[in-house]
Amino acid sequence: MELYPQDFHFLTFLQGVVEICCIRAEQKGIFFLYQPSTQLLSGICADEKRLRQVLINLLVNAIKFTDSGGVTFKVDVISQKTLKKGFTQIKIYKVRFQIEDTGVGIAPQKLDKIFLPFEQVGNIEKQAEGTGLGLAISQRIIAIMGSTIEVQSQKGKESGSTFWFEVELPEAEEWMQTHSIAFQNKVIGFKGEKIKILIVDARWENRSIVINLLEPIGFEVFEASNGEEGLEKATEIQPDLIITDLTMPVMDGLTMTKHLRQLVELQNLVIIASSASVFGIDRQKALDIGCNDFLPKPIQADELLRQLKTQLQLTWIYQNESELTRKLAPVVTEIVIPHASELMTLYEAAQRCDIGDIQAEIHRIKQLDPKYIPFAEQILILTDEFEIEAIAHLLQAHIPTS
Numbered sequence: 001m002e003l004y005p006q007d008f009h010f011l012t013f014l015q016g017v018v019e020i021c022c023i024r025a026e027q028k029g030i031f032f033l034y035q036p037s038t039q040l041l042s043g044i045c046a047d048e049k050r051l052r053q054v055l056i057n058l059l060v061n062a063i064k065f066t067d068s069g070g071v072t073f074k075v076d077v078i079s080q081k082t083l084k085k086g087f088t089q090i091k092i093y094k095v096r097f098q099i100e101d102t103g104v105g106i107a108p109q110k111l112d113k114i115f116l117p118f119e120q121v122g123n124i125e126k127q128a129e130g131t132g133l134g135l136a137i138s139q140r141i142i143a144i145m146g147s148t149i150e151v152q153s154q155k156g157k158e159s160g161s162t163f164w165f166e167v168e169l170p171e172a173e174e175w176m177q178t179h180s181i182a183f184q185n186k187v188i189g190f191k192g193e194k195i196k197i198l199i200v201d202a203r204w205e206n207r208s209i210v211i212n213l214l215e216p217i218g219f220e221v222f223e224a225s226n227g228e229e230g231l232e233k234a235t236e237i238q239p240d241l242i243i244t245d246l247t248m249p250v251m252d253g254l255t256m257t258k259h260l261r262q263l264v265e266l267q268n269l270v271i272i273a274s275s276a277s278v279f280g281i282d283r284q285k286a287l288d289i290g291c292n293d294f295l296p297k298p299i300q301a302d303e304l305l306r307q308l309k310t311q312l313q314l315t316w317i318y319q320n321e322s323e324l325t326r327k328l329a330p331v332v333t334e335i336v337i338p339h340a341s342e343l344m345t346l347y348e349a350a351q352r353c354d355i356g357d358i359q360a361e362i363h364r365i366k367q368l369d370p371k372y373i374p375f376a377e378q379i380l381i382l383t384d385e386f387e388i389e390a391i392a393h394l395l396q397a398h399i400p401t402s
């Protein structure tokens with residue numbers, strides 16, 4: 001396995017990862033809290049695809065093994081150094097990625113085994129839900145990046161797991177300067193009538209990636225998890241375009257395309273085959289059977305938009321930079337503030353600057369209802385930073401003055 005580091009926009013990258021996980025957590029009814037450090041850099045140099053694979057693997061696992069409470073994803077800059085390279089200086093940041101969950105936890109005797117290949121427990125369905133990229137591969141990727149994925153876990157009453165790793169990431173300063181122009185040209189919509197797109201893919205996370213790219217631009221997006229479902233949906237909704245995976249259970253993408261091409265009412269339908277297959281022959285088979293184009297996986301936003309533009313003859317509407325910067329603000333799960341009666345003791349402890357009592361109260365509030373956990377986490381961060389006055393102020397706003 002080799003890494004191919006390239007310069008890319010770090011915040012947009014993280015945002016993409018987070019959005020996928022938010023949807024999944026929401027579906028499960030657990031919270032998802034994203035806590036990026038405010039010092040995060042904009043442009044970095046790394047193997048974007050591999051880093052995404054590792055993060056998605058850890059986050060998807062955390063969500064998969066958590067049924068109550070939720071998942072917190074923290075990204076922090078922990079140190080910084082400068083390296084001289086010829087006449088230029090490169091800033092290198094040590095970034096810590098941490099994924100905490102309040103899930104089932106891992107037994108101590110199993111803890112050192114989970115990074116071994118093929119060490120999967122649980123039923124087949126749960127395994128199929130995964131990214132297919134086990135912890136063993138994630139650990140190898142991070143090893144090549146010069147680090148290790150660490151884990152701490154607890155089973156029992158206060159169960160949960162924390163996975164983390166620290167990697168050194170060089171800043172891509174020059175790249176950011178030249179690419180700020182490209183970022184001004186972010187697509188936010190298209191001219192003309194509504195367009196329906198059907199995504200046929202067995203994996204929810206693959207469908208989510210495309211949905212996350214296309215829905216904000218204004219496409220109406222539908223989903224199907226295999227070829228047979230795809231056929232039914234297509235007849236029902238009459239999409240303008242289908243993006244389909246090739247290998248799927250029940251009915252594969254090629255068979256579905258063959259059937260679709262026999263339907264008179266869907267004559268103008270555009271079908272794009274999408275696959276991780278690196279074999280030219282699969283691409284050729286897809287085109288021969290009637291697909292209009294081929295989109296390699298993992299799907300790159302630029303390439304997807306380019307194909308949509310050509311196939312559907314679209315005219316894009318672009319967004320300007322200031323709007324973009326606003327959009328890049330971190331996604332944070334909605335914070336639910338407990339009722340004033342539950343906040344009094346905490347408020348009094350904050351007024352006394354009694355850290356021990358504050359922590360005990362936060363702990364109690366967390367237990368009241370999982371929906372208060374994001375609130376409790378925020379108070380904990382303030383406590384860790386000794387911002388007790390800020391806590392008192394915050395609480396004051398939610399406690400009626402007598």
Ligand code: ADP
Nearest residue numbers: 061062065105114119120121130134135136161
């Ligand atoms: P998969 O998730 O596909 O089963 P992984 O290699 O990603 O494979 O994980 C290996 C095993 O480690 C899982 O089957 C599970 O038993 C355990 N595991 C991983 N992450 C967690 C977690 N966050 N909470 C509990 N168990 C976990």
